[in-house]
Amino acid sequence: MPLSSSFLFKGLSESQLQRITAVAKEIRIQKGQWLFQEGNAADRVYVLKDGAVELLTRVNGEYELPIKIIRSKGGCFGISALVPPYQYSLTSKCAEDSTLLEIQRRDLQKLTQEDSALGCAIMTSIAQHLLGRLKETRQELKIHFKTLFRSMDT
Amino acid sequence: MQQKNEIKLERQNDTILLHIHGDITAHSEPFINEAYKELNDQGTVQKILIQFEEEAYINSGGIAVLIQIIAQTHKNNQQIGITGLSDHFKKIFRMVGTTKFTNTYNRLEDALESMSQDK
Numbered sequence: 001m002p003l004s005s006s007f008l009f010k011g012l013s014e015s016q017l018q019r020i021t022a023v024a025k026e027i028r029i030q031k032g033q034w035l036f037q038e039g040n041a042a043d044r045v046y047v048l049k050d051g052a053v054e055l056l057t058r059v060n061g062e063y064e065l066p067i068k069i070i071r072s073k074g075g076c077f078g079i080s081a082l083v084p085p086y087q088y089s090l091t092s093k094c095a096e097d098s099t100l101l102e103i104q105r106r107d108l109q110k111l112t113q114e115d116s117a118l119g120c121a122i123m124t125s126i127a128q129h130l131l132g133r134l135k136e137t138r139q140e141l142k143i144h145f146k147t148l149f150r151s152m153d154t
Numbered sequence: 155m156q157q158k159n160e161i162k163l164e165r166q167n168d169t170i171l172l173h174i175h176g177d178i179t180a181h182s183e184p185f186i187n188e189a190y191k192e193l194n195d196q197g198t199v200q201k202i203l204i205q206f207e208e209e210a211y212i213n214s215g216g217i218a219v220l221i222q223i224i225a226q227t228h229k230n231n232q233q234i235g236i237t238g239l240s241d242h243f244k245k246i247f248r249m250v251g252t253t254k255f256t257n258t259y260n261r262l263e264d265a266l267e268s269m270s271q272d273k
Contacts (some may be wrong), residue, residue: 055212063249069177069211139180140215147222150229 005074007049008125014120023107027100035092042081042088051147053088065098079126081105163190169201169269180215190223201269205262206238217250224255238266
């Protein structure tokens with residue numbers, strides 16, 4: 001699976017992709033296995049090769065609210081590992097037996113220090129992705145407000 | 155890119171079924187609201203059954219959309235049921251509290267039978 005199918009590495013040159021591929025490690029995880037927990041120190045980012053991984057957030061320590069399921073090859077998650085304060089903002093659980101590429105922050109940081117254009121491209125991709133997530137969260141908030149105001153009408 | 159939800163309406167005696175395809179997120183709101191409007195345009199509807207096809211994934215935004223629909227049915231004195239949820243989502247719906255306002259059923263047949271008995 002080429003890393004170029006991942007939003008994080010979109011638009012990178014072949015040589016840049018090859019350098020990232022060289023530091024990526026393939027891992028297999030089983031259905032039900034946790035990859036990382038919300039609030040934990042974040043030091044690695046993941047790219048899905050096959051399978052499915054769910055991202056969740058814990059509510060009042062009582063239950064996990066589903067945020068997203070990653071099923072597409074090249075789906076990327078754990079990007080908190082690339083942005084201070086380097087803490088995972090969600091919990092990740094394997095929804096099906098999966099194969100992932102795991103990339104350590106320190107390896108990616110080394111590559112971006114050697115190639116500032118690479119770092120700039122990755123940060124632009126992260127910003128675009130987070131803006132999309134922000135837009136979706138705003139939309140969700142609007143739905144909750146509409147429900148609340150309609151219920152106050154009665 | 156966000157996919158459009160395909161929603162089909164079907165009448166089964168006094169119950170209107172909403173067959174919903176695809177994952178349910180905040181982006182599903184216009185499609186589900188449109189289907190709810192279309193359903194009500196068909197005349198007086200007292201019983202609505204939402205059927206999720208292919209074990210849909212429902213995230214927090216999708217739950218918000220469903221809460222919105224459940225609140226509207228409550229306001230319009232309509233009965234609403236849900237079927238087609240995986241065990242994972244049945245548990246989440248219980249935890250979130252939506253099951254206080256709607257029944258969830260394992261099978262479509264069970265849902266239709268149970269809802270037909272309610273007056």
